[in-house]
Amino acid sequence: MAQWMTGEVVENYAWNNELFSLRVKVPEPFEFIAGQFVRLGLEEGGQRFQRAYSLVNGPQDPTLDFLVNRVHDGEFSPRLHDLRPGQAIQVSQPPTGFFTLNEVPEGESLWLIATGTGIGPYLSMLTTQIPYERFARIHLIHAVRYANDLAYQPQILDWVAKHPGQLSYQPVVSREDAIGALRGRIPALILEGKLEAALNDTLNNNAQVMLCGNPDMIRDARQVLADKGLPKNLRRKPGNVTVEHYW
Incomplete structure (x- = not known):
């Protein structure tokens, strides 16, 4: 209790x-x-x-x-x-929840995909050594409506600098053009191959994906990823996509 x-x-x-x-x-x-x-x-x-x-x-x-x-x-x-x-x-x-890296199976790459405040748990994970020890490539993708919603950028860019070639950061802005950011919705960017192209990596069965944030994004992204052969991760049946609905 x-x-x-x-x-x-x-x-x-x-x-x-x-x-x-x-x-x-x-x-x-x-x-x-x-x-x-x-x-x-x-x-x-x-x-x-x-x-x-x-x-x-x-x-x-x-x-x-x-x-x-x-x-x-x-x-x-x-x-x-x-x-x-x-x-x-x-x-x-005590704190609770199972949206943690110890629930994520092994893989070569880790894709941390968030909308809005859903980036929060990923930032906590990236303060630890766990993702860097387990995954050769880590991609942090943060989707927001406007560029000034991209919080914690100084900290994120500092982590990227400290883990060159291993950690990458890709902002996504849906309602305006922003330097360095993709424009659009996460599911469409996955479907069109733009997210993979921007990060120079492939969403295949060696990738582990975490989705956190808007339920619409999670629903649509899960479907696009399932069509690419990446099923939802369940304890009884490990897969490639671990989700957290944020509201």
Whole structure:
């Protein structure tokens, strides 16, 4: 059964007007596996508002990091958006979830494909040595609507520089042209071969793909990948595509 601890907001960093990173200090060590999530909670008027968010920080980092997009008519994200350093927030424990690399079979390449805030668990994974030890090639693909939604780019580019020839980063922007980015939707870019061409790699049965984010993207990408011979990964029947629906 989940329990709650009280943390303290140490930073609320705005990537743009709607997208922000909420960083939280908790009073005791917080163990988790990269890719897992917790619930954040706020009490107001005798009622607890809560929602699940993936941990963006690495397991070795004592400051918890959450990437959040404000939904103006939502009950919870506008409250998080308004939090300031020093304010209290509740964090559920223990962390949970199976969208982790230990659920992913062996392969030559690892394709980490996300839309929006779905990039969060991948960033946590990439702070660890696990992906670099297991896969010869790692591709981080982040699809957003506008270029200013591409969060954590300085950190990502630093990782790319530290792992030349092994880690690559491909942004995808759907609603405007952006330097260095592909334009379009992930499923179409896979279907048309544009994603493979941009990364100079092949989505074949030696590839492991993780999909996280928009359910429409996941549904359509799964179908395109299945048509290419990459089935969904299940514990009872290992495959090539591991998924996490983000809302």
